[in-house]
Amino acid sequence: MHRLRQNEDNDVTADGGRTAELKLPALADAVVLPWDSAISKSKHVYGFDSLDPRSRPFNMMRAKLHELRHERRWRLFGVVSATPKVGKSFITANLAASLSRDPQFETTAVDLDLRLASLTTLFGIDPKVGIRAYLENRPSAQVPTAYALAGERLTIWPTVAGAVRSAELLANSRAEAMLQAMRASPANRLFMIDLPPVFANDDAATVLKRLDAYLVVAEEGRTTQRELRDVIDLLGSDQLAGVVLNKYRGGLVSEGYGVDHYYAAGYGTTEPGDDLR
Numbered sequence: 110m111h112r113l114r115q116n117e118d119n120d121v122t123a124d125g126g127r128t129a130e131l132k133l134p135a136l137a138d139a140v141v142l143p144w145d146s147a148i149s150k151s152k153h154v155y156g157f158d159s160l161d162p163r164s165r166p167f168n169m170m171r172a173k174l175h176e177l178r179h180e181r182r183w184r185l186f187g188v189v190s191a192t193p194k195v196g197k198s199f200i201t202a203n204l205a206a207s208l209s210r211d212p213q214f215e216t217t218a219v220d221l222d223l224r225l226a227s228l229t230t231l232f233g234i235d236p237k238v239g240i241r242a243y244l245e246n247r248p249s250a251q252v253p254t255a256y257a258l259a260g261e262r263l264t265i266w267p268t269v270a271g272a273v274r275s276a277e278l279l280a281n282s283r284a285e286a287m288l289q290a291m292r293a294s295p296a297n298r299l300f301m302i303d304l305p306p307v308f309a310n311d312d313a314a315t316v317l318k319r320l321d322a323y324l325v326v327a328e329e330g331r332t333t334q335r336e337l338r339d340v341i342d343l344l345g346s347d348q349l350a351g352v353v354l355n356k357y358r359g360g361l362v363s364e365g366y367g368v369d370h371y372y373a374a375g376y377g378t379t380e381p382g383d384d385l386r
């Protein structure tokens with residue numbers, strides 16, 4: 110068990126890692142925003158609509174994540190990429206959307222890509238208390254504000270993008286309290302966490318130690334086999350849930366914008382690069 114330092118605000122106890130009363134906002138606490146199918150499609154969020162063929166790869170990934178949840182008790186999934194602009198947030202949002210369709214579970218999309226945060230723009234959110242404000246311990250920022258979309262069951266904890274010392278913020282005691290509260294949440298709560306690109310800084314690696322697993326997003330024609338291998342070397346294969354190949358031309362949805370994926374089963378035994386053909 111991880112021992113925590115007591116911080117100035119006493120929001121984290123030093124008693125072996127238990128957090129003091131951080132109640133994470135759930136779907137019932139969320140501020141509901143306007144949303145409908147047309148907005149969703151215009152934002153490239155297909156995962157809510159199982160009739161849309163573009164939701165299929167996400168529903169298949171969802172099934173795999175449920176297998177991993179069942180077999181390994183994994184619930185806290187980080188999404189990483191080697192570099193920006195390969196579709197990491199697109200995959201996070203669509204997979205979270207797909208997961209949220211199952212009423213047995215409560216799914217939260219969390220934006221911890223503090224500098225390049227984009228769930229705000231994607232879902233049209235101007236956060237009252239974003240994750241960054243919570244981490245910076247600003248006045249009246251005791252918990253991040255949760256958002257939901259009209260007619261959907263997805264909870265979103267967004268953050269406002271900006272030049273911040275994200276590695277330090279994500280290593281502080283408030284981040285620790287938040288991640289511990291996520292872990293202590295009911296077993297039917299699932300978290301899809303948009304993490305910073307791995308080679309930007311050490312933020313992703315820092316947060317990942319507190320999560321169960323990660324998915325790596327690679328973009329065909331942009332992410333190299335070397336980059337993908339370096340990400341997995343850095344983060345380790347024990348927590349690797351899978352590799353998502355975005356904009357894969359031969360992919361499951363082929364309008365030039367397909368998505369394909371490879372999963373943890375037996376993954377550690379193959380060379381990641383071999384799969385990126």
Ligand SMILES: Nc1ncnc2c1ncn2[C@@H]1O[C@H](COP(=O)(O)OP(=O)(O)O)[C@@H](O)[C@H]1O
Pocket residue numbers: 152153190192193194195196197198199200225227355356366367368
């Ligand atoms: N497979 C895809 N189909 C449609 N749009 C996509 C796809 N992948 C990425 N995009 C779009 O490309 C842009 C960059 O993707 P984004 O997820 O923000 O990248 P990252 O989070 O890796 O920086 C976004 O506008 C996103 O909607």
Ligand SMILES: [Mg+2]
Pocket residue numbers: 197198199222225226227303
């Ligand atoms: Mg992003």
